[in-house]
Every structure is written in structure tokens, then in C-alpha cells.
Amino acid sequence: MTDYKSISLSGRKKDVSERDMTFMEKLYLPAIMKGMGITLRHFFRPKATIQYPEQKREFSPVFRGRHILMRDENGAERCTACGLCALSCPAEAITMTSAEREKGEENLYREEKYASTYEINMLRCIFCGLCEEACPKEAIFLTQDMAPADYRREGFIYGKEKLVMKIEDPKK
Amino acid sequence: MPKVTIDGITVEVEPGTTILNAARKIGGDVVPPAMCYYSKLKGSGGKCRVCLVEISKGSDANPNPMPKLQASCCTPIMDGMEVKNMTSPKVQDMRKGVVEFLLINHPLDCPICDQAGECDLQNLGYNYGVGTTRYQEERRTYERIDIGEKIQLHMNRCILCYRCTYVADQLTDKRCHGIINRGDAAEISTYIQNAVTNEMSGNMIDVCPVGALTDKTFRFKSRVWFLKPYNAHRNCDKCCGKTTVWQFGNEIYRVTARKDEFHEVESDESGNPMWICNDCRYEKKSLSDWIIEGLRKHEGWSVLNQGKYMKATEKVVLDGDIRLQIGRAEDRKKISMNGTNTLEQTLSDGN
Numbered sequence: 001m002t003d004y005k006s007i008s009l010s011g012r013k014k015d016v017s018e019r020d021m022t023f024m025e026k027l028y029l030p031a032i033m034k035g036m037g038i039t040l041r042h043f044f045r046p047k048a049t050i051q052y053p054e055q056k057r058e059f060s061p062v063f064r065g066r067h068i069l070m071r072d073e074n075g076a077e078r079c080t081a082c083g084l085c086a087l088s089c090p091a092e093a094i095t096m097t098s099a100e101r102e103k104g105e106e107n108l109y110r111e112e113k114y115a116s117t118y119e120i121n122m123l124r125c126i127f128c129g130l131c132e133e134a135c136p137k138e139a140i141f142l143t144q145d146m147a148p149a150d151y152r153r154e155g156f157i158y159g160k161e162k163l164v165m166k167i168e169d170p171k172k
Numbered sequence: 173m174p175k176v177t178i179d180g181i182t183v184e185v186e187p188g189t190t191i192l193n194a195a196r197k198i199g200g201d202v203v204p205p206a207m208c209y210y211s212k213l214k215g216s217g218g219k220c221r222v223c224l225v226e227i228s229k230g231s232d233a234n235p236n237p238m239p240k241l242q243a244s245c246c247t248p249i250m251d252g253m254e255v256k257n258m259t260s261p262k263v264q265d266m267r268k269g270v271v272e273f274l275l276i277n278h279p280l281d282c283p284i285c286d287q288a289g290e291c292d293l294q295n296l297g298y299n300y301g302v303g304t305t306r307y308q309e310e311r312r313t314y315e316r317i318d319i320g321e322k323i324q325l326h327m328n329r330c331i332l333c334y335r336c337t338y339v340a341d342q343l344t345d346k347r348c349h350g351i352i353n354r355g356d357a358a359e360i361s362t363y364i365q366n367a368v369t370n371e372m373s374g375n376m377i378d379v380c381p382v383g384a385l386t387d388k389t390f391r392f393k394s395r396v397w398f399l400k401p402y403n404a405h406r407n408c409d410k411c412c413g414k415t416t417v418w419q420f421g422n423e424i425y426r427v428t429a430r431k432d433e434f435h436e437v438e439s440d441e442s443g444n445p446m447w448i449c450n451d452c453r454y455e456k457k458s459l460s461d462w463i464i465e466g467l468r469k470h471e472g473w474s475v476l477n478q479g480k481y482m483k484a485t486e487k488v489v490l491d492g493d494i495r496l497q498i499g500r501a502e503d504r505k506k507i508s509m510n511g512t513n514t515l516e517q518t519l520s521d522g523n
Contacts, residue, residue, distance in 0.1 A: 082283030083395035087478060098392045113284045113392050136283050 064127045064142040067120055069164045072110050077164060078139035081115035085131035085140055093124035094131060111137075118163060122147045122156040174251035178202050178225075179259050191244035191255055192223055196434065203434070204257050205267075205296050207274070207381050208333035209245035212437055212445040216338050217245035220331065222270050222296060226263050229254035241266055264300070271301035277312040278382070279328045287383030289396040289475045292435060293331065314359055319349060320367035322388050322454050323377060327359050330384035336360065336376035343447060344370035360384070371410060374453040378429045378437060389454050390426035397475045399425055404462035410449035412440060416468055424457045433471065 024030060050057060059065075070078050081098030099116035101109045108114075125147075131140050150156055173184045178195050179202040185194045193211065195203045204225055209217035217223075224241040232252030241263065244255070257263055275297060282288040314327035332351065337360075340347040348370070349362040362368060368376075377385050399418035406413045418426045429448050430438040437445045456462065470476045 080283045081392075082288070083398060084283070087395075087397060087475070092479070098394075100392050111281075111284055 059144050063144055064129045064132075065145045066122070066143055066147040067125075067131070067158070067163055068141050068143050069115075069118065069160070070139050070141060071165050071167065074107065074110075075167055076107055076110040077114060078110055078137045079115045079118065080111040080113050080137055080139075081118070082136060084134040084136060088130040088134035090128060090130065091124045091126050093121045093126075095119050095121075115160070118160050120158045120163065122158055123153065174249055174253075176249040176251075176253045176255065178255045179257055185249060188248050190217075191225060191227075191242070191247050191249055191253075192217075194249055195244065195255075195257065199433075202257055204244050205292070205299070206245055206434070207292055207296065207331060208335060210335050210338070210379055210436055211434075212439070213335060213338040213342060213379065216333075216335055218243055220270070220274070220333055222267060222274070222300075224263065224266055224270070226256040226260040227253060228256050228260075267300040268302060271297055272306070274331055275301065275305065276307050277328075278331065279311060279313075281329075285326075285329065285383035286386045286391060286396075287329075287380075290435070291383060292381035312356065317361060317365070318367075319362050320369055322374065322450065323368055324386045324388045324391055325360065326384050326386070327361075329382050330360055331382055332358055332360075333381055335379040335381070336385055339376045339379050340368075340370070340373065343372040343375055346370065371449055371451075372447055374450045375429065375437070375447045377453075378431070381435075387426055387453070389457075393425050394420055397478045400480060401468040401470075401476070403430065403465040403468050405465065406452065406456065406462050408449060408452055410451060412444075412446045412448070413452060414440070414446050415448050415452055415462075417462055417464070422459060424459060424462070427453050427456065430468075 072078050081096050083096065086092075086094040086096060096115045096118045098113050101112050101114055127142065129142050132142050147156070147158075174187055175182055175184050176191070176194050177183075178191070178198060181198050181202060183194055183198050185197060192204060192206060192209060196211075204223040206217070206223045207220035209220075209223060221243065223244045225244045227238040227242055227247075229235050230238055230253065231250030233250075235252075244257075274293065278293065282291070282294060285291070288294060312328070316327070317325060319325045334351065337347070337350050340349060348366045349360060349368050351358050352361045352363075353359055374387075377387050380386075396418070399420050401416045401418050404415055404417045414430060415427050416430050417424045418428065427448070430446060432438045437447060439445050467480075
């Protein structure tokens with residue numbers, strides 16, 4: 001039967017000896033020089049970090065960031081408040097109320113029904129993109145931007161003023 | 173009593189029963205879909221052609237198969253008849269074609285339509301139709317007409333099942349709407365801009381299989397799958413007062429009749445359909461008007477079940493402190509801390 005102290009499950013077990021250090025070891029200098037050498041070598045290696053926010057890394061083309069509610073080519077909102085995004089949302093982050101389009105608002109809303117309020121709770125959202133997939137009107141998309149940080153919880157509940165595409169926005 | 177075999181399942185029914193009703197007696201997958209037939213309305217059926225079935229054996233007396241598919245809603249059974257519905261490839265192929273025909277002039281505005289989620293045509297298209305359309309011509313459209321302040325008519329969505337005119341004929345004292353024009357130009361309309369204001373006219377919203385007739389008081393309020401349906405009743409002198417109220421939180425968004433598995437109005441104990449009056453449907457939208465009986469269940473596949481917890485939930489007891497003490501006592505036993513308090517002592521100390 002082997003001594004249980006000699007068993008090493010990881011195979012990397014080292015026994016620590018308690019012998020006295022030699023003179024060279026007591027000087028410490030060779031060890032310090034060795035360490036400084038390693039540090040110096042890293043000065044000339046490529047850096048792993050970047051200077052955020054001046055520099056930004058490129059996202060993958062399939063990156064899913066904060067949402068945008070699109071307008072059509074005439075600038076009218078595409079969303080008709082059909083509720084399929086809220087239905088598909090696994091985190092139940094989306095709520096909306098709908099209203100009927102009045103006469104004279106045809107340039108604002110594409111269909112006869114539109115979302116009078118549309119809210120996404122960014123604290124709940126898991127950026128899975130199912131809302132984008134469910135949308136029958138190609139209205140909601142997840143962009144390449146990240147949802148910025150905030151000091152208050154209320155700031156993470158995005159209403160239409162934050163979600164609807166600005167008219168001067170270039171087409172994404 | 174005559175026996176009829178539908179998809180290999182034999183059932184005994186009264187003489188004169190239609191194939192569709194015999195299939196409904198069996199239930200499940202063998203029931204042909206029906207868009208125009210409504211068992212509670214006399215004379216309905218025979219128009220939409222989605223319930224066609226193959227009759228592979230006419231009867232015991234004349235075992236020849238019928239050469240063409242028959243409309244199951246208006247073909248009475250014969251003794252020894254054998255019917256194929258789901259097991260017949262001919263029927264499946266036909267149904268795909270009929271769905272395509274029904275959808276030719278139907279606008280694909282389900283995202284806007286209030287009926288979406290409980291629409292028979294949506295279910296039919298989903299179960300039997302193909303995902304694409306071959307139709308390239310312009311769809312038939314109508315001028316929108318106003319038929320009163322409670323009912324919204326979308327003639328573009330109508331499939332001309334005639335159910336609503338039967339409701340008006342059989343439930344109300346004076347019919348003021350019907351189908352005018354012929355063939356492709358046929359449309360539901362009122363005669364010279366009349367408003368539909370009969371007492372029981374609201375029931376045509378419930379019988380409409382598509383979103384052609386919808387409740388104006390519920391128009392664009394919410395989507396049906398976000399609402400919770402409860403059975404409720406009240407004392408009403410005009411109707412039975414037994415309805416389904418659709419709630420969002422503590423607010424009643426709409427009131428409808430109770431619908432069974434075939435999306436028809438349920439019957440009460442004595443077999444009378446529980447139609448509801450306009451007063452119950454449009455005016456009573458406060459929780460104090462109704463006595464709530466309980467949550468209503470839908471078919472397992474229905475989108476109306478989305479996000480609803482049908483099981484009764486147990487009341488949560490906040491006993492975290494006691495459980496903590498129990499856990500500690502057990503831990504002490506495990507690490508054999510002798511001489512410490514037992515569980516009873518610990519609890520009585522309030523430690």
C-alpha cells in the first residue's frame with residue numbers, strides 16, 4: 001500500500017523542502033535580474049489592451065446591441081404594435097400599447113395601427129434577438145451599439161424617444 | 173342506431189346526423205375544420221368547402237365509394253359509412269387548395285387585426301396551408317363603411333361565410349344587414365347606411381371566423397394573448413349573463429361569449445346556446461359588474477395560453493428564519509459538535 005501523502009491527483013505535486021538557502025540564493029540579485037528580464041521582454045511584445053474609448057474594437061457583424069425601431073423610406077414608423085416581439089421575448093422585457101392612426105398622420109405611421117408607447121426594459125433584455133426575428137414588419141432591429149450605463153434604474157427603460165430611429169440617421 | 177367509421181374510429185350516432193357532427197362526437201384530430209358551419213345557427217354550412225371529406229364506402233346497402241369529396245357539414249351519415257379525413261391524401265391536398273383560395277383576397281394584415289390569435293382562418297392556414305402565395309394580382313378591396321359605433325366591419329377580411337346574417341336572422345327581431353351584390357363583388361353591408369343596433373347583434377362578432385366583424389370597444393386595445401380570460405356571470409334580464417371576460421391586470425378589456433373547442437358559443441345545461449346581449453358585451457367593463465368564476469382554458473396549442481400559469485399556485489410562507497435554524501442544527505450534528513443545543517432548544521432560545 002502506497003503512502004497516501006505521495007498520491008498526486010493532478011500529477012503536479014511538488015514536495016517542499018525546508019533546506020537552507022545557498023549564498024547565491026541569499027543574494028537575491030540573480031532572481032531579481034531574471035524577473036526584470038521577463039518584464040523587459042514584455043515591453044516589446046504587442047499589447048493586449050486598447051485605449052478605450054478613443055479606440056474601439058470592431059464587433060462581429062452578427063453582434064446584437066441596443067434596439068432600434070425603424071422607419072420606412074418615407075420616414076413613417078414601421079411598427080404596428082402587433083405584439084409579436086413581446087410575445088417572443090423570453091425575458092418579458094417589451095411592453096407596448098397601441099392606438100389608431102388619425103387622419104393626417106399617414107406620414108408618421110405606416111399602418112392604421114401604431115404603437116403609442118413602446119418600452120424595452122434594458123435590465124431585463126438578454127439581447128437574444130428573438131424580437132428581431134419575430135417582427136413581421138421589419139421594424140425592430142438590434143444595432144451594433146451597446147446600451148450605455150446609467151446611474152438610475154429608470155434610465156434603462158427605453159421608451160420610443162430612445163428607440164425610434166432618428167429621421168436624420170443614415171440607414172443601417 | 174347507424175354506425176359510421178371516420179378515420180378508422182367507429183361511432184354510433186342518431187340517424188340524420190351529419191358527418192361533421194359525428195366526427196365532433198369522436199373529437200380530436202378526426203374533426204374536419206369548418207369555417208362557415210356553426211352548429212348553433214340553423215341553415216349554416218356548405219359554403220367554405222374546407223370540411224370536404226372522402227367517403228370510401230357509401231353505406232352497408234351500397235358500398236360504392238362516392239366519386240367526389242363531400243362537404244361533411246351537410247352530408248348526413250348512412251349506416252356502415254366509411255369516411256376518411258386525415259388519412260386521405262386527397263383530402264389533405266384539397267384542403268391546401270381551399271386555404272389558398274380563401275386567402276386569395278384576404279389581406280395579410282394579421283399584425284393589425286384584432287382577431288389574430290383566435291382566428292379560425294389563421295389556424296386553418298397554419299395547419300393546412302402553404303407558407304407562400306402564388307397570387308400576383310391585386311387583392312379585392314372595398315370602400316370602408318360604418319355599420320354603427322359598436323361593431324367594426326372590415327369587408328376586405330370577409331370570407332363570406334354568411335354566419336353573421338344567420339345570427340341577425342335567428343337572434344334579432346329585425347335584420348338590417350346582409351350580403352349585397354353577387355359573385356366576386358358580394359359584400360356584407362347594411363341597406364342604405366343603416367347602423368346595426370339590435371339587442372343581440374354583438375353576437376355576430378363572436379361567430380365571425382375571421383376579423384371582418386370586430387368589437388369597436390376593444391379595437392386596438394391589446395392583443396388577445398396578453399389578456400387573461402375568466403369565466404364570469406351577472407344577472408342580466410336580456411340574456412343568460414354567462415360570459416368570458418378578458419382581463420389585463422384588474423381591468424376588463426373585453427367581454428365575449430364562452431366558446432367551446434370548436435370556437436362556437438357554449439350551450440348551457442338545457443342545451444340552449446349562451447348568446448350574450450350587447451349590454452353585457454359593450455357596457456359592463458368594470459370588475460364590480462361581474463362575479464368571476466375562474467380562469468378559462470384553451471387548447472394546448474393555442475397562443476392564448478402564452479405566459480399564463482394555469483396551475484393553482486401555493487401560498488408562499490416566509491419561514492426562512494426557522495429553516496435556517498433547522499439547517500444549523502443539522503450541520504452541527506454532521507460535524508459532531510457535541511454539547512451544543514438541540515434544535516428545540518435553539519428555536520426556543522431564538523438564537
